[in-house]
Amino acid sequence: MTTHPSPQQSNQRPQVSTFSAFQATLRRDLLIALKRRNDLLNPLMFFLIVVSLFPLGVSSDPVQLTSIAAGTVWVSALLASMLSLDNLYRADYEDGSLEQLLLSPQPLYFMVLAKNIAHWLISGLPVVLLAPLLAYMLYLPADAYWTLVFTLLLGTPVLSLFGSIGVALTVGLGSRGLILAVIVLPLTVPVLIIGAKAVADASLGVSLGMHYALLGAILAMSLSLAPLASAAALKISVN
Amino acid sequence: MWLWFSKLGSPKWFYELSSKWLPWLVVFMAVAMTVGLLWALLFVPEDYQQGFTNRIFYVHVPVASISLACFPLMAGAGVITLVWKMKLADMVAKSAAPIGAWFTAVALITGAIWGQPTWGTWWVWDARLTSMLLQFFLLIGVIALRSAIESPDAAAKACALLSIVGAINVPIIKYSVEWWNTLHQPATDLTMNENGANGPEIWVPLLIMIVAVYSFFVISLILATRNEILVRERRSQWVMDIVAREKV
Secondary structure, eight states: OOSOOOHHHHHSOOSSOHHHHHHHHHHHHHHHHHHOHHHHHHHHHHHHHHHHHHHHHTOOOHHHHHHHHHHHHHHHHHHHHHHHGGGTTHHHHHHTHHHHHHHSSSOHHHHHHHHHHHHIIIIIHHHHHHHHHHHHHTTOOGGGHHHHHHHHHHHHHHHHHHHHHHHHHHTTOSSOHHHHHHHHHHHTHHHHHHHHHHHHHHTTTOOOHHHHHHHHHHHHHHHHHHHHHHHHHHHHHOO | OHHHHHHHTOHHHHHHHHHHHHHHHHHHHHHHHHHHHHIIIIISOOBTTTBGGGGGHHHHHHHHHHHHHHHHHHHHHHHHHHHHOOHHHHHHHHHHHHHHHHHHHHHHHHHHHHHHHHHSOSOOOOHHHHHHHHHHHHHHHHHHHHHHOOSHHHHHHHHHHHHHHHHHHHHHHHHHHHHHOOOSOOOOOOOOOSSSSOOHHHHHHHHHHHHHHHHHHHHHHHHHHHHHHHHHTTTSHHHHHHHHHHHO
């Protein structure tokens, strides 16, 4: 950053390898999140509050709650991930570091991937870890707990990856909160359907191989394609 | 080939060509629509199970089938916008989004009107109904994004990207929803065999209605695109000439 490369050097390959740039971006985003505890806590609190609204709104009857437990936890995880999406590029856009990222010689795909992984570690993973507790409060049958955790582990990264496309498209806009939800939520339907159905099927004792295979396929596809779309969207949004 | 391609991308050329074609297309659509509607509503034999209500089939099926073509159309236009930066493709994509949303809404509404007497309910969370609803949401998302971005150039690219992402997702959503729940009768089989339940007195009017509704869609799209061309090219000389001519 401080020294300008000589013309000869600039013709050579970039001195920073893609992998170390990837690591640096990942570490930077995680550090920022650790310094701003609110970003870390708020999605989690939101998740907790939304889930506890369902018994208040529906019924405290254990039988009814058992039947909606899987869907409730999944929908709340989806909404929590939606709420935290804005952290992904917003601050970077405002302080100009997003432009630096776009100008850097590193492939944008990996930089976006690093930011998405950081976002999942910050907002997705805590939700996954908190989910069994909330499932217990909703009387989810005990044999569905691991299914809930595993499907969320496979599904929440997809939410971050899809959400990233939406944030990248809307990062420069003034009123973007609602638009973001309108754009991203329909895209996340397959994950929601398969995840919630897997948890519901687990308590029925149905074999779950197909559910995991489908979720894994969606994750693999979005890991490889979604950062490309996010990168293209960032280039459109940041002129 | 490339000359033709760049000519096609010129809004002025499209405007002039569509001025010539539009009257013929309107006449064709009016004839097909009149024949199709009269035939379907008055002369087609009643369904032995569903009775008179079955006739809404002749509106519902064509509308639903063209609304499914809307996302591929927008995604195709999006690819052209992003790769060749053709202005006309974006104008078509912009015009197609609200028309597609309307067709999707009409398909949902006619489906509900059909569903009420036959299934006994206006709405079920059936696979095909749900995936139509989700397609409607996706289209609303594209329209909302378009209206939120002020710069037309950035809006064009952003909507193109979102349409492509949406078009990749539409089949995934469709299959996941289908896997989740299915009640809807299977898609209408247009294979024209004599043994099947659908004799020619059923499928010929349907075919006419499909042609009529498709041309109605194309006419709406051309008219909306022409408006978009006039708005965006309002500073160019040929548009000013047209405006001056029409006023006098």
